[in-house]
Amino acid sequence: MLIGRLTAALNRLRLAMPVALRAASPTGEPAAKRIRLSSELDPAAAAVAAAPPKPTNDSVTSLASTSSSSSPKGKKKKPKQASKTGPWSVVPTLEQEAASAAACEEAMALPFEFERKYAHELVYSNKLVLAPMVRSGTLPARLLSLYYGAGLVWTPEIVDKAIIGAQRTVDPETGIITYHKGQGAIWTTHPIEKPFLIFQIGSADPALAAQAAKVVEQDVSGIDLNCGCPKPFSTHSGMGAALLSTPDLLLDILRALLRAVDIPVSCKIRLLPGQQDTRHLAARILRTGVRNLTVHCRTRDMRPGERAIWERLGDVVELGKRRGINVICNGDGEGTANWNTIKTQTGASSAMLARSAENNPSVFSPDGPVDNITQVVPKLLNIAEYAKHSWGNTKFLLMQYRPSPPPLSTLSKQQRKEVNEAIARSKSVEELAESLRIELGQGKAFIDELEAKLRARPEWGAWEASRATTAEPKPEEVKEAQVDESTPIVAAA
Ligand SMILES: Cc1cc2nc3c(=O)[nH]c(=O)nc-3n(C[C@H](O)[C@H](O)[C@H](O)COP(=O)(O)O)c2cc1C
Numbered sequence: 001m002l003i004g005r006l007t008a009a010l011n012r013l014r015l016a017m018p019v020a021l022r023a024a025s026p027t028g029e030p031a032a033k034r035i036r037l038s039s040e041l042d043p044a045a046a047a048v049a050a051a052p053p054k055p056t057n058d059s060v061t062s063l064a065s066t067s068s069s070s071s072p073k074g075k076k077k078k079p080k081q082a083s084k085t086g087p088w089s090v091v092p093t094l095e096q097e098a099a100s101a102a103a104c105e106e107a108m109a110l111p112f113e114f115e116r117k118y119a120h121e122l123v124y125s126n127k128l129v130l131a132p133m134v135r136s137g138t139l140p141a142r143l144l145s146l147y148y149g150a151g152l153v154w155t156p157e158i159v160d161k162a163i164i165g166a167q168r169t170v171d172p173e174t175g176i177i178t179y180h181k182g183q184g185a186i187w188t189t190h191p192i193e194k195p196f197l198i199f200q201i202g203s204a205d206p207a208l209a210a211q212a213a214k215v216v217e218q219d220v221s222g223i224d225l226n227c228g229c230p231k232p233f234s235t236h237s238g239m240g241a242a243l244l245s246t247p248d249l250l251l252d253i254l255r256a257l258l259r260a261v262d263i264p265v266s267c268k269i270r271l272l273p274g275q276q277d278t279r280h281l282a283a284r285i286l287r288t289g290v291r292n293l294t295v296h297c298r299t300r301d302m303r304p305g306e307r308a309i310w311e312r313l314g315d316v317v318e319l320g321k322r323r324g325i326n327v328i329c330n331g332d333g334e335g336t337a338n339w340n341t342i343k344t345q346t347g348a349s350s351a352m353l354a355r356s357a358e359n360n361p362s363v364f365s366p367d368g369p370v371d372n373i374t375q376v377v378p379k380l381l382n383i384a385e386y387a388k389h390s391w392g393n394t395k396f397l398l399m400q401y402r403p404s405p406p407p408l409s410t411l412s413k414q415q416r417k418e419v420n421e422a423i424a425r426s427k428s429v430e431e432l433a434e435s436l437r438i439e440l441g442q443g444k445a446f447i448d449e450l451e452a453k454l455r456a457r458p459e460w461g462a463w464e465a466s467r468a469t470t471a472e473p474k475p476e477e478v479k480e481a482q483v484d485e486s487t488p489i490v491a492a493a
Contacts, residue, residue: 090273091273091274092273092274092276092277096274096276096277097274097275097276097277098276100274100276100277100279100280101276101279101280103280104276104279104280104282104283104319105283107280107283107284107287108283108287108319108322108323110287111287112287112288112289112323113255113258113287113288113289114255114258114259114288114289115289116258116264116289118262118263118264118466119262119466119467119469120195120221120263120462120463120466120467121264121291121462121466122152122198122221122222122263122264122291122292123151123459123462124152124266124291124292124326124328124350125326125349125350126151126349126350127150127151127152127349127350128149128150128151128333128335128336128339128350128351128352128353128364129150129151129152129153129154129328129350129351129352129353130142130145130150130152130153130154130352130353130357130364131154131330131352131353131354131357132154132155132156132157132200132224132226132268133154133156133354133358134156134157135156135393135396136156136354136358136396136397136400137153137154137155137156138156138188138389138393138397139176139188139189139190139193139383139387139389140380140383140384140387140389140394140397141357141358141361141397142155142193142197143190143192143193143383143446143447143450144361144362144376144379144380144383145357145361145364146193146196146450146453146454147361147379147446147449147450147453148361148362148363148364148365148369149364149365149366150196150353150357150364151196151350152196152197152198152222153193153196153197153198154198154199154200154224154352155187155189155197155198155199155200155220156200157200157201157202157226157229157234157240158186158187158199158200158201158202158212159201159202159203159239160201160202160203160205160208160209160211160212161208161212162186163179163186163187163201163212163215163216164208164211164212164215165181166179166180166181166186166187166215167179167180167181168219171388174190174386174387174388174447175190175191176188176189176190176387176388177189177190177191177219179215179216187216188387188389189219189220190387190447191219192447192450192451192454194219194220194221195221195454195459195460195463196221196454196459197219197220197221197222198220198221198222198223198224198266199213199216199219199220199222199223199224200223200224200225200226200268201213201223201224201225201226201257202226202229202234202239202240203225203226203239203253204237204238204239204242204243204249204253205253206249206252206253206255206256207256209225209253209256209257210256210257210259210260210261211260213257213260213261214260214261217261217262217263220263221263221264221463222263222264222265222266222291222292223257223261223263223264223265223266224265224266224267224268224294225243225250225253225254225257225265225266225267225268226239226240226268227240227241227243227244227250227267227268227269227270228240228241228244228268228269228270228296228300229241230270230300230301241270241300244269244270244272244281244300247281247284250267250285251284251285251288254267254285254288254290255288258288258289258290264290264291264292265289265290265291266290266291266292266293266294267285267290267292267293267294268293268294268295268296268330269281269282269285269293269294269295269296270295270296270298270299270300271295271296271297271298271299271309271312272299273299275312275315278295278312278315278316279315279316279319282295282316282319282320282327283319286319286320286323286325287323290325291325291326292325292326292327292328293316293320293325293326293327293328294327294328294329294330294352295313295316295327295328295329295330296308296330296331297309297310297312297313297329297330297331297332297346298331304355307332308330308331308332309331310329310331310332310342310345310346311345311346313327313329313345313346313347313348314345314346314347317329317346317347317348318347321347326349326350327348328348328350328351328352329342329346329348329350329351329352330351330352330354333351333352333353333354333356334353334356334363335353335356335357335363335364335365335368335369336363336365336366336367336368337363337368339351358400359372359400359401359402360372360376360401360402360404361376362375362376369404369408370404370408371404371408371409371410371411372401372402372403372404373401373403373404373409373411373416373419374409374411376401377398377401377419377436377438378436378438378439378442379446380394380397380398381394381429381432381433381438381440382438382440382441382442382443382446383443383446384429385429385430385433385440385441385443386443386444386446386447387443391426391427391428391429394429395423395426398423398432399423403416419436422435422436
């Protein structure tokens with residue numbers, strides 16, 4: 001137990017240390033000794049240290065089988081969690097890093113694989129953008145983020161097979177588009193968000209990813225591949241952060257997407273344990289022809305509470321600049337509060353916000369956030385009512401809001417407690433609105449106000465111009481259906 005903790009602490013320490021610093025470690029400790037240290041403490045690390053530098057699916061499999069081997073007493077040892085024993089948790093040797101650095105330069109010298117031009121080129125630079133977030137990045141959250149100033153919004157990850165074969169229906173009253181299989185909604189969008197909307201796909205299969213992207217292409221402005229989710233539901237089937245260990249597959253999926261759709265393609269990754277490995281992977285991704293690379297500045301094994309390692313992003317931003325491709329910084333962004341620090345420390349002009357936006361969507365506002373309870377909650381309830389958004393997810397969004405500190409909030413502790421209790425006991429938007437004395441029926445007015453705000457942005461003009469040059473889908477290609485009033489649209493994403 002103690003040894004395990006010590007190993008984790010050592011690995012964390014070394015992860016946070018850029019390779020140049022490690023090489024010039026004040027202790028003068030040679031690289032070989034540091035590797036031995038790690039190997040002695042962790043047999044899995046020893047297996048990886050002996051393995052070739054480039055991790056593959058096979059190495060993951062062999063590690064899993066090593067760790068589940070029989071004990072001397074013949075009892076099966078409990079298999080170690082894959083996320084703690086994979087090659088992604090081992091810092092490479094200096095020799096391996098040097099090889100990666102050389103390979104990175106080779107990749108940078110090669111021409112783009114796909115030189116695409118798009119009718120609507122998304123602008124990824126100079127923006128605070130909303131991160132993809134399962135459950136928290138649903139339609140009301142995206143509309144609120146755009147309202148307060150988010151430059152682009154990502155959908156939550158949706159797995160390729162989930163969207164393939166989905167039916168598309170349009171609510172005749174609101175224009176809201178729902179992709180669903182039978183009664184279950186998979187994904188919901190309002191046409192107003194299309195110029196700023198990026199659809200994130202979870203996939204481990206190039207053909208399925210391309211098929212999934214084609215299904216939603218008409219309603220979004222970009223497609224993003226999730227290569228950062230460390231949760232077992234994603235990684236067990238080779239998706240999300242598992243793709244960091246299978247870079248050839250990752251690139252094949254990007255190539256399939258670049259081939260399949262006529263809108264920009266992007267990719268979201270995490271840092272690898274080694275800085276040069278991270279650069280090499282980034283160089284390979286940038287070479288494909290993607291329009292943006294987002295880097296969550298944590299490694300796969302880091303916990304959300306650990307500080308994002310912004311200082312490791314500068315190298316990747318530099319590669320992006322050499323290629324003319326945007327790189328977005330993700331991790332610990334707080335909106336305008338620390339955007340300038342992120343820009344200065346990383347060189348990235350855009351920051352992607354997840355938890356800070358989940359806690360208060362007004363964090364995107366150039367004037368700083370507003371009190372979420374008194375100002376954001378009324379808007380959220382009105383959007384939810386208008387969009388017929390499920391109470392379950394609306395309540396979930398409300399429960400993620402963190403009370404704004406004074407002077408933003410003038411509510412007393414007792415008043416906040418009462419609001420929380422009202423959210424907890426309510427069974428519908430209407431019931432909560434009544435408890436909090438919030439006037440409903442303002443959803444359409446909110447959408448109109450949002451549309452006016454979005455139209456005032458410079459990107460709107462470019463978007464309108466691109467529509468003039470793009471053929472509208474033929475009527476038979478747009479499947480419209482009346483929404484059955486008896487089956488409310490349950491927005492899952
Ligand atoms: C509730 C929640 C859901 C998430 N879902 C996704 C997802 O679907 N796809 C993805 O790439 N990352 C997902 N993430 C990770 C975030 O996009 C982001 O990379 C991470 O939270 C770090 O950013 P932060 O420090 O600003 O929170 C999720 C994070 C949270 C908190």
